Amino acid sequence: MELGYAAAGLLVGFIVGLTGVGGGSLMTPILLWFGISPSTAVGTDLLYAAITKAGGVTVHNKQNHVDWAITGWMAAGSVPAALVxxxxLSALHLSSHVLDSVFKLVLGVALLLTAVAILLKPYLMRWLHRDNIAQSDDPVVPKVVPTVLIGLGLGVLVTLSSIGAGALGTLALFLLYPKLPTARLVGTEIAHAIPLTLVAYLGHASMGNIHYLLVANLLMGSLPGIWMGSKLTRQLTDSWLRVALAVMLMVIGSKLVY
Structure with a gap:
């Protein structure tokens, strides 16, 4: 079984490295397929995400690809939302069966939203003529209220599903800050995801929803997978893979919801 987890990590890592999407949205459903309970799958994926994104933000920060002001305002919404x-979840004293049902429902909704975000992003970029917009590395003035509201929504969604910080968060920032360079947009969202996933992970850990050995096996496969996918980005087109990924997420999400 450990080999299967490592292989799953390799596959997810490769897709993330190639397309930049698909981390939690693929990992959590795969864990469910392995027979892991929804609560443990969500908690385990949150720790997995916090570790993998920590390495990514180090690289982005060195390249000045993180807008820390926007990151801070998003966290001002997402971290309190995650804590609440x-x-x-703790105060309601829900049974494990009810908790698993809640996690499955929110996970299904998150997968459907992520699939829509993956499909819409290329069209929105062309519609807004993003490539023709003057972009620079200068800081963008944060739009405080909508940025905090985006963080608030992501805080609730990620805590209950482990999904949304990547595709949905990036798309929201893209629509709110069209002049933010793509590299800084991605780096900013990764930076924001770290405190959010870390806080959510600690909460799930207090409820016993973490499988630490499982995280280790996933990382053994995903880290080389991300490296391989990143190396092949220029050789392979990811347009067909994005569509296939979105369709798969829609099927899985629909099954979990209905």
Missing amino acids: TLWA
Whole structure:
């Protein structure tokens, strides 16, 4: 079984390295397929995401690809939202069966939203003529209220599903800050995802929803997978893979919801 987890990590890592999407949205459903309970799958994926994104933000920060002001305002919404969501889960004293049902439902909704975001992003970029917009590495003035609201929504969604910080967060930032260079947009969202996933992970850990050995096996496969996918980005077109990924997420999400 450990070999199977490492192979799953390799596959997910490769897709993430090639397309930049698909981390949590693929990993959590795969863990469910392996028979892991929804609560443990969500908690385990949050720790996995926090570790993998920590390495990514180091690289982005060195290249000045993180807008820390926007990151801070998003975290000002997402971290308190995550804490309140965790508190509510604990205070309601729900049975494990009810908790798993909640996680499955929110996970299904998150997968459907992620699939839509993956499909819409290329068209929105062309519609807004993003490549023709003057971009620079200068800081962008944060739009405080909508940025905090985006963080708030992501805080609830990620805490309950481990999904949304990547595709949905990036798309939201893209629409809110069209002049933010793509590299800084991605780096900013990765930086924001670290405190969010870390806080959500700690809350799930307090509820016993983490499988630490499983995380280690996933990382053994995903780290080389990300490296391989990144190396092949220029040789392979990812347009067909994005469509296939979106369709797969829609099928899985629909099954979990209905």
